[in-house]
Amino acid sequence: VLALDVVLADGRLLRTGHRSIKGVTGLDLTGLFVGSEGTLGVVVRATLRLRPAPVAVSTLVAVFPDVAAAAAGVAALASAPVQPSICELLGETAVASLRKRSPLEVLRAGDVLLLVQTDGYGADVEAQVVADVLAGLGGVVRVASDEAEAAELLELRRTWGLDPERRRLIGEDIAVPRSQLVRIVEAVRDIAARHGFSHSLAAHAGDGNLHPSFDVVGPDPRTEAELQEAALVAADELVAETLAAGGTITGEHGVGVLKRRWFTDDVGEDSAALQRSLKAVLDPHGILNPGKVY
Amino acid sequence: VLALDVVLADGRLLRTGHRSIKGVTGLDLTGLFVGSEGTLGVVVRATLRLRPAPVAVSTLVAVFPDVAAAAAGVAALASAPVQPSICELLGETAVASLRKRSPLEVLRAGDVLLLVQTDGYGADVEAQVVADVLAGLGGVVRVASDEAEAAELLELRRTWGLDPERRRLIGEDIAVPRSQLVRIVEAVRDIAARHGFSHSLAAHAGDGNLHPSFDVVGPDPRTEAELQEAALVAADELVAETLAAGGTITGEHGVGVLKRRWFTDDVGEDSAALQRSLKAVLDPHGILNPGKVY
Numbered sequence: 001v002l003a004l005d006v007v008l009a010d011g012r013l014l015r016t017g018h019r020s021i022k023g024v025t026g027l028d029l030t031g032l033f034v035g036s037e038g039t040l041g042v043v044v045r046a047t048l049r050l051r052p053a054p055v056a057v058s059t060l061v062a063v064f065p066d067v068a069a070a071a072a073g074v075a076a077l078a079s080a081p082v083q084p085s086i087c088e089l090l091g092e093t094a095v096a097s098l099r100k101r102s103p104l105e106v107l108r109a110g111d112v113l114l115l116v117q118t119d120g121y122g123a124d125v126e127a128q129v130v131a132d133v134l135a136g137l138g139g140v141v142r143v144a145s146d147e148a149e150a151a152e153l154l155e156l157r158r159t160w161g162l163d164p165e166r167r168r169l170i171g172e173d174i175a176v177p178r179s180q181l182v183r184i185v186e187a188v189r190d191i192a193a194r195h196g197f198s199h200s201l202a203a204h205a206g207d208g209n210l211h212p213s214f215d216v217v218g219p220d221p222r223t224e225a226e227l228q229e230a231a232l233v234a235a236d237e238l239v240a241e242t243l244a245a246g247g248t249i250t251g252e253h254g255v256g257v258l259k260r261r262w263f264t265d266d267v268g269e270d271s272a273a274l275q276r277s278l279k280a281v282l283d284p285h286g287i288l289n290p291g292k293v294y
Numbered sequence: 295v296l297a298l299d300v301v302l303a304d305g306r307l308l309r310t311g312h313r314s315i316k317g318v319t320g321l322d323l324t325g326l327f328v329g330s331e332g333t334l335g336v337v338v339r340a341t342l343r344l345r346p347a348p349v350a351v352s353t354l355v356a357v358f359p360d361v362a363a364a365a366a367g368v369a370a371l372a373s374a375p376v377q378p379s380i381c382e383l384l385g386e387t388a389v390a391s392l393r394k395r396s397p398l399e400v401l402r403a404g405d406v407l408l409l410v411q412t413d414g415y416g417a418d419v420e421a422q423v424v425a426d427v428l429a430g431l432g433g434v435v436r437v438a439s440d441e442a443e444a445a446e447l448l449e450l451r452r453t454w455g456l457d458p459e460r461r462r463l464i465g466e467d468i469a470v471p472r473s474q475l476v477r478i479v480e481a482v483r484d485i486a487a488r489h490g491f492s493h494s495l496a497a498h499a500g501d502g503n504l505h506p507s508f509d510v511v512g513p514d515p516r517t518e519a520e521l522q523e524a525a526l527v528a529a530d531e532l533v534a535e536t537l538a539a540g541g542t543i544t545g546e547h548g549v550g551v552l553k554r555r556w557f558t559d560d561v562g563e564d565s566a567a568l569q570r571s572l573k574a575v576l577d578p579h580g581i582l583n584p585g586k587v588y
Contacts (some may be wrong), residue, residue: 012564014564016565018541019471020470020502020503020540020542021469021501022328022502022545022546024544024547024548025557025561026557026565026569026587027329027330027334027572028322028329029569031326032322032325035318035322051377052374052375052377053375056373057554081346081347083345083414086539120377120416121415121423122416123414124416125416126414169460175316175317177314179431207316209314209315209316228353246312246314248571250317250318250319251317252318253318254318259319268309270302270306271308271310271320272320274308275323277575278572279321281571281572284583290333
């Protein structure tokens with residue numbers, strides 16, 4: 001985001017940023033408004049920097065026996081000389097759900113799936129490096145041989161959550177250092193079991209950003225209110241483990257209303273107070289997206 | 295920059311950001327402190343995200359008859375399917391100065407030089423696309439055939455300013471949309487001529503970030519004070535042209551003391567007032583790098 005037009009709380013139109021690719025004149029107000037969830041002003045125009053579409057893309061999946069093995073693959077890619085454009089992980093329940101609908105042989109080779117994409121002039125060579133790294137760690141690798149097969153593999157990621165037998169009570173968006181992936185996945189499993197839930201997991205694993213969910217499969221003796229209350233307690237426990245692992249409560253979707261309860265635990269008292277003070281400068285009467293974040 | 299430890303004006307230690315690659319919890323305080331030039335707090339620790347060193351690098355130079363032709367090359371690269379890691383421009387006086395010291399044949403083929411580097415698994419292929427684009431626009435292209443030759447070409451960029459006959463009075467750091475490069479280079483030439491100066495130019499052309507300078511070559515009848523005063527007026531005129539071209543007064547080096555005079559012209563009254571209000575929250579007694587930027 002190079003520049004923004006923002007309507008301020010008093011009705012003035014503020015222009016932030018610059019039209020040049022580089023520019024460091026004054027404070028980065030553009031960055032301050034980006035991700036502020038409407039609490040500082042109303043963005044009415046954004047100037048974006050575009051990148052060229054990749055000249056070539058290579059897609060592969062690698063299947064592992066469990067999350068620990070797949071996470072070791074993610075860690076190995078992080079220290080290998082590669083920069084994948086996509087590195088996604090699907091957990092056991094997601095893979096089991098896909099098996100019911102997809103005939104792809106590779107889904108039968110293990111329970112946890114990594115989907116990796118490389119791009120650029122050396123996409124094929126880089127994908128082969130990725131494949132070698134993951135195969136060396138026990139992954140069963142399938143590199144897409146053409147666009148149709150690549151689309152088939154990408155479709156796994158797009159449709160993993162479409163399981164009609166599974167009802168999601170709460171979906172998370174936590175992010176942790178990549179070294180902590182296994183710890184968090186194990187916490188998800190333990191917490192779900194303790195509360196009588198099933199769970200499911202997709203992760204932007206290359207970024208350490210996880211979307212675990214606590215789910216109900218089939219009938220449950222609890223009332224809806226009891227289920228919702230238990231799901232929130234489960235989420236509290238997962239957030240506590242995430243923060244203990246050096247992570248944060250939202251990797252990409254924001255704080256909104258639900259995550260206000262964990263906001264100060266995450267950023268700390270001093271940061272929360274400072275953020276409220278900065279908001280007070282821009283929104284002294286609290287009229288901008290009231291009730292969100294703070 | 296993923297995270298910062300910042301000592302605030304009242305002595306508290308603030309932690310911003312997160313250790314995960316992604317994270318959008320609350321306002322981007324890390325971004326607010328980065329580039330604030332010490333006016334909001336004292337950074338005592340920074341957590342940086344590292345990228346892997348490139349597996350391969352390809353280096354080339356293209357020489358053009360004039361800046362307009364070279365800028366057309368930069369524009370063509372911007373819309374070509376390439377993403378160079380370096381795209382630097384050296385103007386006529388810089389190239390003339392290099393010719394005195396370097397035997398490189400390509401420096402005799404034209405007056406304005408582009409230095410381009412690509413990297414990654416497809417670096418060679420991408421460099422050939424760059425070479426074809428620039429040659430198609432009349433550039434005389436030389437692709438380095440080995441690391442020694444690449445080092446020789448990079449050395450041109452590193453040493454362009456080392457001309458003992460040339461004394462720099464003021465060096466600029468303006469940035470403009472890439473479409474405005476020629477306009478600004480022509481303005482530099484006109485302004486220098488009007489004030490009886492020589493000029494020199496290097497630019498991070500791929501980013502639209504220019505480092506023109508107003509120089510004295512040989513004896514000048516003016517006193518040192520008269521020269522400095524004239525250089526500042528020349529800079530005033532260049533900044534006015536930069537802002538009229540949609541640019542900004544500093545692409546990478548910051549406002550500091552010298553550029554305070556143009557700060558409000560660049561960001562506007564509303565933004566300047568807002569930035570002062572935000573600074574007042576963090577530095578109510580004005581003890582942090584006083585006199586800078588604002």
